[in-house]
Amino acid sequence: MMNISVILIFSLATISFSTVVMADLQVGFYNSTCPNAESIVQQVVQNRLRTDPSITAALLRMHFHDCFVRGCDASILIDSTESNSSEKDAKPNLTIRGYELIDEAKKNVEAACPSTVSCADIITIATRDSVALAGGPNYIIPTGRRDGLVSSASEVNLPGPSLSFSQALQSFSAKGLSLDDMVTLLGAHTVGVAHCIFFQARLQRPDRTMDPALVAKLSKVCGSGSNPTAFLDQNTSLLFDNQYYNQVLLNRGVLNIDQQLSLHNSSASMVLNFARNGAAFQQSFANAMVKMGSIQVLVGTDGEIRHNCRVFN
Known part of the structure; x- marks a missing residue:
């Protein structure tokens, strides 16, 4: 297994952007409402990486699969019910993992700032942090996404690995x-x-x-x-x-x-x-990644800020 401490040192270099605003998302969106939001998520990711370095790939895949269906709105996190088969249970998503990490990050953020930080932003932040801690770029991301109100397995149509x-x-x-x-x-x-x-x-x-x-x-x-x-x-x-x-x-x-x-x-x-x-x-x-993270995002008063990432409010 790789030496995680080496990765943590390697990832200190940060790729910076000037003021970034994409699709009404803003860098520092939570500066006044939840200033510790990103550091709280980062701590959860860092703790997980110490025991499971493969979580980087898992989060990248989760983020990609979420953004390619209805946009980056955390619809992939919703659990199925008797009346609705959610994205999570569509065949391409059956091997997605890392949900419990998002749950933990959401729980910790909620304790600090109730009903403020979206699950969609938590996925985006956690993915960025896992990439940086695995030796990749520590890039700045705009936030302000809101969580979607629809999650349906029938809408999942993702590019497969055997495509031309x-x-x-x-x-x-x-x-x-x-x-x-x-x-x-x-x-x-x-x-x-x-x-x-x-x-x-x-x-x-x-x-x-x-x-x-x-x-x-x-x-x-x-x-x-x-x-x-x-x-x-x-x-x-x-x-x-x-x-x-x-x-x-x-x-x-x-x-x-x-x-x-x-x-x-x-x-x-x-x-x-x-x-x-x-x-x-x-x-x-x-x-x-910043560009992908802006696909069809919900902002302003659209969608919601979920209390629990697995269920609609």
Whole structure:
């Protein structure tokens, strides 16, 4: 297991932005109403990372899945009821985890500032903090999101790992994200894992775009149990860095969409740049995460501030 103390030291460098206002969100939104909100969330994330460094990937996935359905409104946190099957129980979300971390952060924030900080902002803050504490950029995010009032499993339509390059780009474009954003955000796979079911077909052909040594390694992993997982970055699997792009250049992209990034003419140069320049990747990732975090947000008097992230007020 990696040395968490090293990661904490490494993450002290902060990527800063000038005054940022996106979609009516504001940097320092809680400065007067709950000045300790972000530090409270950070402490919960830091405590969890000491025992579970994989939580970074879990929170990144939760944040992505939330923002791509109805926008960043914490609708993914709602529990299903007898009368409603929520997003949480849609098939693509069944392996989402980290809900208890959000619950703990919400409980602590509520104790300090009742009915003030949204669950949507807590997801965004916690994800940012987990990235920074895992060695990634400590970027500044605007806040002021409000929580959604709808969560339905039938609305969950997320880009899958087996999509072609053009299909994936179409999905990202539909959310207002560019080609550069897509290539950058897929860099989150540097700390991610995937179940064998999502790449096993590439092993059985075998796929000529995958390194034969990796095919052999993953074949053993996938033959060892019931749909086990494999790291998407086979090098520095729990550290948030640019090694994912180096792996892709070596034909060691585990998912089809990962490998396609280095093979497609429109993205190959970006992959090469990020592989060579880790600082460029981290800055781009920070910018893309701020942009993604503004997708279809509820602000002002829209939505609500939930008392419990799992249920509507």
